[in-house]
Amino acid sequence: MTAAPDPHSSRSPLPEPVTEAGRAGLRAVLDQPSAAVVALDFDGTLADIVPDPDSARARPGAVDALARLAPHVRSLAVVTGRPAETAVRYGGFAHVPGLEHLVVLGLYGAERWDAASGELTAPPPPPGLTAARAELPAVLAEHGNLPGLWTEDKGQAVAVHTRRAEDPQGAYDALLAPLTALAARHGLIVEPGRMVLELRPPGMDKGKALTTYLDEVGAASVLYAGDDLGDLAAYAAVEAGRPARPGLLLASGTEVPELTDRADLPLAGGPEEVVAFLSALADTLS
Numbered sequence: 001m002t003a004a005p006d007p008h009s010s011r012s013p014l015p016e017p018v019t020e021a022g023r024a025g026l027r028a029v030l031d032q033p034s035a036a037v038v039a040l041d042f043d044g045t046l047a048d049i050v051p052d053p054d055s056a057r058a059r060p061g062a063v064d065a066l067a068r069l070a071p072h073v074r075s076l077a078v079v080t081g082r083p084a085e086t087a088v089r090y091g092g093f094a095h096v097p098g099l100e101h102l103v104v105l106g107l108y109g110a111e112r113w114d115a116a117s118g119e120l121t122a123p124p125p126p127p128g129l130t131a132a133r134a135e136l137p138a139v140l141a142e143h144g145n146l147p148g149l150w151t152e153d154k155g156q157a158v159a160v161h162t163r164r165a166e167d168p169q170g171a172y173d174a175l176l177a178p179l180t181a182l183a184a185r186h187g188l189i190v191e192p193g194r195m196v197l198e199l200r201p202p203g204m205d206k207g208k209a210l211t212t213y214l215d216e217v218g219a220a221s222v223l224y225a226g227d228d229l230g231d232l233a234a235y236a237a238v239e240a241g242r243p244a245r246p247g248l249l250l251a252s253g254t255e256v257p258e259l260t261d262r263a264d265l266p267l268a269g270g271p272e273e274v275v276a277f278l279s280a281l282a283d284t285l286s
Contacts, residue, residue, distance in 0.1 A: 014026070015277070018265065019264045021239075022248050025242075028246035029073075030285070032221065033073050034073065036073045036074055036222065037214055038077070039076075039078075039079055039213075040226070040274070042082060042087045042090070043056055043081075044227030045226055045227050046078070047062075049163075049255075052150075060275075061279065062275045063093065063096055067096055068282035069282040070101060072282070074218075076103070077105060077213055081106075081107065081191065082107070082154070084120055086106070087106055087113075094115070100115055100116050103115070103213070105210075105213065108204050108206055109208060110122065110156055126188070126201035129156070129158070129188065129199070136151065139179065143174055150163075154198075154200075156200065156201070159196050160175060162197075175197055176190070189201070189202045191229075194255055194256065205230070207233030207234050210224065210238070211240075221245060222238055222245060222246075223247070223250065225249075225252055226250075226251070227253050227256060229258065229259070232259060235263075249264045251266045252273070253267070253269075254268050
């Protein structure tokens, strides 16, 4: 009988985390994968950041890597600021053999889609959002209606993207204060991201969503990958759970140093390298 390959051997294709906490997290996932949750952001992590957010799609190989990984772990979760249904559609996650235990926690956990049932649960629109949405055009006009701005209505939130503006960072900086004031007037908050400012209800973030889900499924360890400021709350949740619940934090790309500096394993290649890591993890656990 041939011995099973040792996942800790030098032949493992998995890169080594740069922190001891990350190495402990990876060991926990490898030693007991059936008790591990693999959780990932969507845009910038499983999908490349593109000028038009509507054209974002999961990178080639991402869904295949997740489907090969899923049978070995307790569950997979996509934790995203997008509406859950949008992430499912753009990710191509529905009706994929092997992904029956995938969940998508959309709008920072306010929405949930379960692959096993195909059901989407979402709360009613938050108070104040309708008024803020109606007032937004006047606020943008007051600050010059900068060419290239794009407003995305997420149902439970509204986002202003500056990536396509002539000066993306300048437009972002000019709009941060007025949009923060608009949100405050209507009981909302502003969630900053990579060239996007999102007005949404308070009380939910990726950290709370992730912690609630990990507790629900009884996860003994967690791997989390993200790329943007909104992922810092999930990082904090994983860090707060250590060492009782070991965790491995991956950073996709180098655009957000606040994230990269706290990562156990920075993946400078962005989503392409994230997908390669997930594929290598699936190979190792197989």
